[in-house]
Each structure stands twice: as structure tokens, then as C-alpha cells.
Amino acid sequence: MSTGTTITKVTVKLSVLVFDYTIYPRHKVSEYHVNQLIEAKLGGADFPPVVLDKKTKRIIDGFHRATAYKKLYGVDYELEVELLDCNDEKEVILASIEYNSKHGLPLSTWDKKRCITLMAEVGIKEAIQMQNLSITEEKYKKLQNDIVEIRNELGKKVGVTQLKFGQNNLAKKENERYVTQKEAEIIESGNTTGLSPEIRISTLIKDFNMSIFMVTSKNVKKVRELYELIGEALAIYEEEIK
Numbered sequence: 001m002s003t004g005t006t007i008t009k010v011t012v013k014l015s016v017l018v019f020d021y022t023i024y025p026r027h028k029v030s031e032y033h034v035n036q037l038i039e040a041k042l043g044g045a046d047f048p049p050v051v052l053d054k055k056t057k058r059i060i061d062g063f064h065r066a067t068a069y070k071k072l073y074g075v076d077y078e079l080e081v082e083l084l085d086c087n088d089e090k091e092v093i094l095a096s097i098e099y100n101s102k103h104g105l106p107l108s109t110w111d112k113k114r115c116i117t118l119m120a121e122v123g124i125k126e127a128i129q130m131q132n133l134s135i136t137e138e139k140y141k142k143l144q145n146d147i148v149e150i151r152n153e154l155g156k157k158v159g160v161t162q163l164k165f166g167q168n169n170l171a172k173k174e175n176e177r178y179v180t181q182k183e184a185e186i187i188e189s190g191n192t193t194g195l196s197p198e199i200r201i202s203t204l205i206k207d208f209n210m211s212i213f214m215v216t217s218k219n220v221k222k223v224r225e226l227y228e229l230i231g232e233a234l235a236i237y238e239e240e241i242k
Helices: 031-042 063-073 089-102 109-121 126-133 137-145 181-189 197-209 217-240
Strands: 007-013 050-053 059-061 078-084 147-151 157-162 176-180
Touching: 031 063, 050 089, 059 063, 059 089, 089 109, 089 126, 109 126, 109 137, 109 147, 109 157, 126 137, 137 147, 147 181, 157 181, 176 181
Parallel strands: 050 078, 147 176
Antiparallel strands: 007 078, 050 059, 147 157
């Protein structure tokens, strides 16, 4: 390991493992991948040991494997793990990202932005960040550009978030780039792409004009709901311009 840690192999119960998602390089555990691992395990497959931080027993590598074991066998299941002797939080973060970027599911662009944020928060230098993610400086700068401050109503920084594709519009402020706490909630909820209302409306109109809209009972119900909301919005607008 580039972090300079030593490894010890032991057998422990699954209940000992700490699922600390604040150090997890990915944005979420993939249920699809967990189910694939369960199927493979039932078919007789062997997996590499889960890797833990020796001091805290937090999972450094193997969130998907550990989740699969928990679903299959419960928390009393005994498994072989590797204990990594990390000196500090920096080494925990670096080891977690290094393991996850070298094998298993590839880190998505969204995940890499999260990794950059995690490393920056503990003061890891940019050169080491790029090396750990195996990316060029050009790629790093592009990813870094999508990491923006979250500011409260007083304009004070209260955190950071990562923009997804098409969400740049949310961060555009006069001569600055940041998002409000409400906008951050929208981004992290995954309920919007961040595209402007004009673009979303234009896309919907285009779908109708090109007969792309699928006429199903569910879609028709949604269109009726949209129709009512548009009517309410127009009524408010007409009242305001009187």
C-alpha cells in the first residue's frame, strides 16, 4: 500500500465491522452488485478478505461484500478480514480510495468527485489526489470544477457538494459559483438534473410535437397533474401583472 500501512489477517464476526459511509469513496452501495455477489457466493465463489482500519474496525474495502454476507448469513457470521494499521484519518481515506479505485466496480465520475472532496477535507495534496485516482491533471481540474461550496442565507460556507451532469446552472451566481442549502438538498436528492426550467419545458414540448410522449395511464395522470399546476401558476402570474 502507498499509505505505508502494515496488514494483519484475523477472523472476526460480521458484527465487529463498522459501516462508516462518511469515508466510503462511492456515493452509495449498489444493491444490484450486492445481489450479484450473493448469487456468486451461493454458487461457490470465494471473495478477497474485507479490509478494516485496525483501530476503529471501519470498513476500508469491501462494503459490497460485507453487505452481501450480512444479507446471506446475519451479523454472527465469521469471516476473514485484513486489518490495516493506519496512522491517521488521511491514511484511512487514502487506503479506502486506493482499494476501491484499483478493483471491483469502477468508480464513476460522480464517485471520483466525492473522492476529491473527501481527500481535500483532510488536507491531502492535489498531486497525491490525482495519483490515488490515477487521473491526469486536466481530468482532475474538470472534476474539481464541479465541486462547489454550499452557503447559508448569510453567505457563509457550510459545506460542499458535487454537481452532476447538467447541474452547472444551479451553481451560476453573479461572478461566483456556489449553491444554497436548498439547492444542495435538491442536488443530493437526485430529484432534478439542474437543467433550467426553460430547457425542461422545451424538451417536454418537443416530445409532444414529435409524438414521442408515451400515452399510458400513469403518464396521463402526471400530465393532468402538470396541467392543473400550470393553470395555478398562470392564474398567479395574471393576478400579479394586473
